[in-house]
Amino acid sequence: MNFVRDTSLRSQLLCWLLLPLGGIWILTACGAYFLAEHFANNTFDRELLNSADSVIARLRSDPVKIWVDMPPAAQAILRHNNRDKIYYQVLKPDGTRISGDAVLPKPVRHFDSPVPSFRYAKLNGQDVRIVRVKANLEGHEDQMVLVQVAMTLNALHEMTQQILLSILVPQIFMICLGALCVSYGIKRGLIPLSKLEKALSARSQFDLTPVESSETPSEMKPVVSAINVLLDKLRNDLDQQQRFVANAAHQFRTPLAGLKTYIYAAKRLPGDPRMTEMLEKIESGVDRLTHLANKLLTLAKAEPQIGNANHQAVDLNFVASEMTADFVSEALPKGMELTFISSEKPALVFGELTDLAELTSNLIENAVIYTQSGGNVTVRVSNGDAVRLMVQDNGPGIPAEEREKVFERFYRVLGTAAPGSGLGLPIVKEIATAHKATVEISDCPGGKGTTVTVTFPCAPKGNFNGKSKTNTDS
Template identity: 35%
Template sequence: MTHSRSLRRQLLLWLLLPQLVLWLVGGALTYRMALNYAEKGLDQSLSQSVRSLARQIKPMGSGLLVDFPKAAQAIIEEDPVDRVSYMVSSPPGKFLIGNQEIAEPPPTHAPGTLVFYRMEIDGKPMRAVALDVAYGEEKHPQLLRVQLAKSYIARERIAEELIGDLLAPLLLLGVALSVLVYAGIKRGMAPLTKLEKQLKERSVADLTPLEFTTAPTEVHTLVDAINRLLAAVRRSVSQEKRFINDAAHQLRTPLAGLINQTELALGESDAALIKARLHKVHAGAQRSAHLVNQLLALARSGSEAPMAQVDLAQLAQDVARELSPRAVAMKVDLGYEGHQHAWMQGSATLLREAVTNLIDNALRYGVSREAGNEPTVTVSVHQHAAHVVLAVEDNGPGLSDAQREHVFERFWRGSDLPGGCGLGLAIVQEIARRHAGEARVTPVAPQGLRVSLHF
């Protein structure tokens, strides 16, 4: 089971989904950058604080004077959530004052250099800084370490405020962009909606071309494709109507004749008269059958047929061989001359129909029984580069100039001989045009007719 998909929905999905993904990725990257900048601000604050604290510790003889008032110490340790801890040790690692829970910094650093590192106090992550200060006499140098640690709460609060200030406008811009994308898709789909409305409002019988003046190139291409399809359907419907009209018109007379002959035969009591009537019925039935076959061939010649590489020379020779028994029975010299192979792009079925009709016409109407004139029908195929010519030539009575002008018209007959219906050469011309070719009729000296197909 197939599910219909809305083009508008797919466009919205493919345009808005990447936008949402990019917005989320951008938000995560922005949050990470905000944390980094907030951490830099935290490091700067710790740097200033640890240097200030180091200045409050002064060497006195062999000892140290810690000028760090109780009030300042209380302020530093006052906030239990965003706490600040400090520790003074001399030599480094030997606790003097502060919070002993502060971890030691990485071992490799020089005096006077700030060292930042991460640590935990009571399971809470902290940002710490250590500063080693040299003091004492030249002969008895001493080293003092001041450490300061602060929780990441302030950093996270700053990052959250920063991300809120940044993402809120981005979210509004995303919503505005989504609205603009939807409006743009709706406007872009308007020509398709208009086209859909035109097609829905049309009746089934309306096959006139669609008209579109203001629309994008892609919609014009679609409209052109639909118009080509409508033109093909229009041609097909026209051919079907013409076929029905032709069949109804041409079959009416022979069928009426058959009914008339059968009614007369039913009223006859003489066996000889009944037999004569039956002969007429049989002849009429044969003519009707031939007419139906020709009408069907005419309908096939105008329909779509698959094209492939066809050896027209071999096809013509095959058809001539198939009809040679009939020519022998009629004492007609049917032969082939020309190239043994001639390849072209075409429908083997339709081309065989055309060659059969040409030879059949020549055997029916191109046979002359004048004294000293042996009836001949010659089939030939010649190829010159991309140009292929198939011809059927006879030495019969031929046609006058006036007659040759009407020879390819439907139901036109140039002879009163029985059996024909005036469709053979019309079918040939239709098949030639289906192959982007043309059928031509030319007289033959001293007498005869040549019908050629030029591809």
């Protein structure tokens, strides 16, 4: 099973900054635990030692015996702890019990040590802490006894937890606050990278101008510089391609025009009818080549139009009306109904009149060519939140899986018998992109035919190039 490594810069920065913080917290937590245990043990041992001193204060002796003056009230005071059980025991140096609880284990070593001794032990299945103290009787310095006091560890554990929590809770809060600050700092630090991504994403495929780097952090300037170098190379390459296509189209048109002239002259000479038929076929091929050269030249001119300073407000009603009228002569021989429906108000778009006419012409030409004889083609302009140009036909339609591909250059839907260059819709797409418009292909109402919709942003109100025209039928 292959695991894809997370390459997110944000995740890596968070990881490299928060892991050390987490490691530091673990180390301080361990230190806090040992400190808490040390402080709690010291406090607990002092309490045990105080209890042992209380027992020593109750020791009594005479020449015959030693005893502990521990009436019930004094024992109640000694065993006052509600959380733990307290045991005491007074022993002779030989281990004989003088007073106290018989269940306590006997001391194991250092009977003669004057220093109090502490140890852990098991008593009735519970862990206890035992202190052993050597005591000399007042007035009988030669007589020595051993006093043991034991206490269960509930209070010790509670004290350790309280001290530990008092240290760890603020630490956890500070770690979380630090993590938030680190996360926020990384987010703020990556804003220039996000701005660069948005700036590049907002560009069209033709906008190859250098990326602005004046406000770019110094760490990102090498990246921006490399991007600008790449954009410059792409711009030069595209310029060469566009010049080649334009030059090739021009070079094609000159000999094709000559061939057209010679064919026209040859057809006027008397001769074999079969020769005339062959000349007509050659003429048809020359017409197709001329049409292709014109499309290539149009495509080469359309590509670099982003940000064209010649753009102005144009009424799309005027453009669509004129183009519809131009194709009436092609629709009539096929018995087609070619209709134009204008918007009620001027449909102003910001663009270049010639390019908009070329876009509309290509859409109408495609509809007329691919719609069967006797079909219907409707050109409609609407004006609302945006300006829309719609060309509808009741032809064979474009399958949904082919609708993105038809915008590729020279692509034609399989099984199409009608003549065409495969450049009409790519030209429409290029011009639409240059005008910040979108192109959408959908089915006509009823499911038969094709609707191509070009949606333009509305132009600012003001002077515009063109007149508004209304319905034109053929």
